[in-house]
Amino acid sequence: MRKPFVAGNWKMNTDSISSVELVREITQGCRGLAGERVDVAVYPPFVYLAPAVKSMGSGNISVGGQDLYFEQKGAFTGEISAAMLKDIGCVRVLCGHSERRHVIGEGDELINKKVIAAINGGLLPTLCIGELLEQRQAGQTEEVVRRHLNKGLEGLCDERVLAVTIAYEPVWAIGTGLTATPQQAQEVHAFIRGLLGELYNDDVAAELRIQYGGSVKPANAAELMVQADVDGLLVGGASLKAADFIAIIEASAG
Numbered sequence: 001m002r003k004p005f006v007a008g009n010w011k012m013n014t015d016s017i018s019s020v021e022l023v024r025e026i027t028q029g030c031r032g033l034a035g036e037r038v039d040v041a042v043y044p045p046f047v048y049l050a051p052a053v054k055s056m057g058s059g060n061i062s063v064g065g066q067d068l069y070f071e072q073k074g075a076f077t078g079e080i081s082a083a084m085l086k087d088i089g090c091v092r093v094l095c096g097h098s099e100r101r102h103v104i105g106e107g108d109e110l111i112n113k114k115v116i117a118a119i120n121g122g123l124l125p126t127l128c129i130g131e132l133l134e135q136r137q138a139g140q141t142e143e144v145v146r147r148h149l150n151k152g153l154e155g156l157c158d159e160r161v162l163a164v165t166i167a168y169e170p171v172w173a174i175g176t177g178l179t180a181t182p183q184q185a186q187e188v189h190a191f192i193r194g195l196l197g198e199l200y201n202d203d204v205a206a207e208l209r210i211q212y213g214g215s216v217k218p219a220n221a222a223e224l225m226v227q228a229d230v231d232g233l234l235v236g237g238a239s240l241k242a243a244d245f246i247a248i249i250e251a252s253a254g
């Protein structure tokens, strides 16, 4: 049985005071749920990660980076390694978020190196995949998702891939208020699970969690989460309000 996994991607939001407050409110608000009935993570901006880890106290939520660089150390100005994230208490990291792919220009090969570096560094990566609006309209959703998944997981054996969470985030639904319908989400999630079965085996396909992301709110969380292959949610905008994020966590716990 896959435990629901709800995560908040704060993107380039919050400041030194509000980030700490948000972590405190979330930690308090989901006591008894987080870590037990649902796994909860937040991804604050790099500079607020260490304070976020500290302010979490004994709460059962995990903190992760929104990105990392694949090299271990050295002359890579502006970059952050897996070891640095781990050093300050991060457990998780996002790889290949659609804004990294489409705003910053990251490609599948780089994202694959990041996924591998995360696992080598003892972090749990979330590989984000998903099609653009024009790709969906051209009937290319499966082709895009297949490519993102195949390339993103390249070189990972059955055992190591178990560290990965997949986040399916249709780009047209991110930050637009346009959520995929539960049926649209389920269709692609089932397709992804099938691909995992082809790439690995039925056990891996049954074990890996696939989150949905794209305009998730308290009002649509439950209907997405009842879908057989939706195992969790990656939440952007609504994760910046503690009450909304907690409501989403509660809805996901069933």
Ligand code: PGA
Pocket (backbone or CB within 6 Å): 009, 169, 173, 174, 175, 176, 177, 213, 214, 215, 216, 234, 235, 236, 237, 238
């Ligand atoms: P959104 O972002 O919930 O604001 O659409 C989701 C994401 O980018 O992970």
